[in-house]
Amino acid sequence: MGDGFTCGVDVPEEGVSVDFDHLPCTDQSFENALERARNGDRLSVDDGVELITTGTDEPGIDPERKERVLEIADRRRAEEVGEEVTFVANVNNNVTTACNTGCLFCNFKDRSQKFRTEYQGDHGGFTKTPAESRAVVEDALDLGIYEVTSVSGLHPAFALDDEHREVLEAKDDPTMVNYRPPSEYDTSPGTYVDQISAMSVDDVHVHSMTPEEAYHAQRGADWDYEEVYGRLKDAGLDSVPGTAAEILVDEVRNVICPGKIDTEEWMEAMHAAASVGLDTTATIMYGHVENAKHRVLHLKRIRDLQECTGAITEFVPLSFVHEETPLFERGYLDGGASTDQDELMIAVSRLFLDNVEHIQSSWVKYGDSQGLKMLNCGADDFMGTILSEEITKRAGGDFGEFRSFQEYVDMVTAIGRTPVERSTDYRQRRRIDPDADVIGPTLGPRADGTPMVDRSSASGQSSGESAESTAAPAADRTSTD
Template sequence: MDPREIVDAALRGLSKDEAVSLLREGDFMALAKAAEEVTLRTYGDVVTFVNNIVVNYSNVCVAKCPICAFYRLPGHREAYTRTPEEVAKIVAAAQRELGVTELHINGGFNPELSVEYFESVFKAVKAAAPSVTIKGPTMAEIDYYSRLWRMTWREVLERLRAAGLDAISGGGAEIFADEVRKIIAPYKLDGETWLRIAEEAHKLGIPSNATMLYGHVERPEHIVDHIFKVKELQERTRGVLTFIPIKFSPYNTELYARGIVRGPAPASYDVKIVAVARLILLDRVKVAAYWTSTGKRTASVLLKAGANDLVGTMYNEAVLRSAGMAGRATVDELAEIAREAGRRPALRDTFHRVLTWL
């Protein structure tokens, strides 16, 4: 299909079969052009992002996912767990020196941590930097710790919210399809459980991002199924803040060492992923160009292929860096990425309220 036909089909509502066909056989330039038109129609020419800092409370994780280069098992010489005071000190300094408005905090499955530890972390952050929004643990962490502490998801969410949690990061979604998860994250929650926890959080008034990890062993139908499930979740709850496709960086991971994934996906695939996401999601949720996983140059291209958010400055991001992706970006750098794509940059808060036009 040419771009005009793709736009018409998207506005009518793509079927899963149509979306799979576009992802598998569609020309990436035609898809980009169509997705850009849909984005401009539904959201205009504004590109947003938040000024945030990433703090990993611990790198200890017993999930041992073969896609991850960040985790360390308990007792490893490089394992760490930050104290609540240490986290609060980092956040307060970042607010003072960098003007951050959001803390993005997560870690792994650390069997040594209690719910009181997380409550202490969040309370310490709110005491040190009251105006900073806490965007906290992933659905995968909520699931693991609820089982570790013998609590329901709701009980965990309510305890963390009372301590200062404002929103949930969208990690751990990976790809919802079980046949893929068995390869890339065999000991994590399944896709349906991720969605159920997200819905529980949204019902409690705790919004979240939704992510999708691509560029490993997935097929087009897995990508499309994942995006449709995010769309359906958003239609039920209106609690998804941003849809964030994350490009898999294989270096230093078990999948790379075993030869299952030989390198990163090409940039043309990045374009097709973002474009198809926009053509499915339409105006339901912003689609991100996640520069920390694609690189800044490709992120600028993705802003002309359906994306209209750059996630954030992500100061101190460590998970992707451990897998070979560099990076941090200033507010000015992200604004320039948006301008390069012919877009109007705006600094937002966690909940997509514009704070400053740049």
């Protein structure tokens, strides 16, 4: 990842070099940008680039300047959202790893050909039927969760609903629109509407259908995204993850995910989701081939989107986990973001996104201690409970494990902040008494305040020793998708 001294872009010493039009050059100075941030002025892209690089007038990150940026961001966090640190009780139910989109940063997918009945080898992935997804949610509800997050590969047999399947099967050659009938696969994922409806148990909040999945759910049909999200909302969808965003600059997308929708299409889908009344989140996946200018241009797209929709509840910076990904193996990069770059990403997100209230620190990506540190760099949300974290684990992440409410409370109080259980949309909040005898979620339809699961049994689950490990896997919305 290049951060731009004299508009230079770092590349691996031996590897693939990428030439970009957007380079981190500005007419601004670091001191001016910092002053504007201190005053609460709306930041320009040049301001953002100066802050996130600690100045383009010098190479590398200046530690003293970095601390000044972090301090202002932390102060802004305190002014805007106070001392509370929030988290949710959620479960991750990814329906399938079958995908042939071929994103170079992704190690979650498995080539979808291998899922076909005619393939004799072991593909190592999974596809769940709607009934199996429902069982995941049922089991997790009993443990106290109230949110299910679902982000999946783009399985060729997926259709939005029965009407969409009829449209796809009427094509002369459905494979031209990336469709194959369920009969060609060992396990059918059903339709998106079937899956959403199956996961919509009791009052659980269903957080699913990224813009990329919404695109897949209307391929080959003459429907706009309002139609797609409207039907999904009727089936029980409550909010949309703003993943599949990666970097919202096409010259970066063309390198890391050329098979994905472009920036404008992503924006169109997010506008549509908001227009039918769905909340959304927003993300950035950084620390790969992009430079500082791309990161700030991405923030500008998110800020503009929020100006139009007001639907973004939180922004989630995701530091790229590079191990075992094609980008790393093919020499596009020799590592991920540095800790300094991670901290500045959080801080500048807080300062630049003056219309997004909550910034999340992902301990799955940063680890426990650095994840906590991010709460003093501008972040105020600390993700959710996790029983296992299949996507991040498959991309080489080290931190995907269950996190109990008790652990959350211990960590948050250790840095002098207030632990708060929140609903997905942040509209329900409950401060947790650290001295309570038992600490667990209370906002779920079946939650009674008891701990979800003890640590020892959670370890058994995440190592696959229990049937529960497949029945109730992860709880992170921060997928690689």
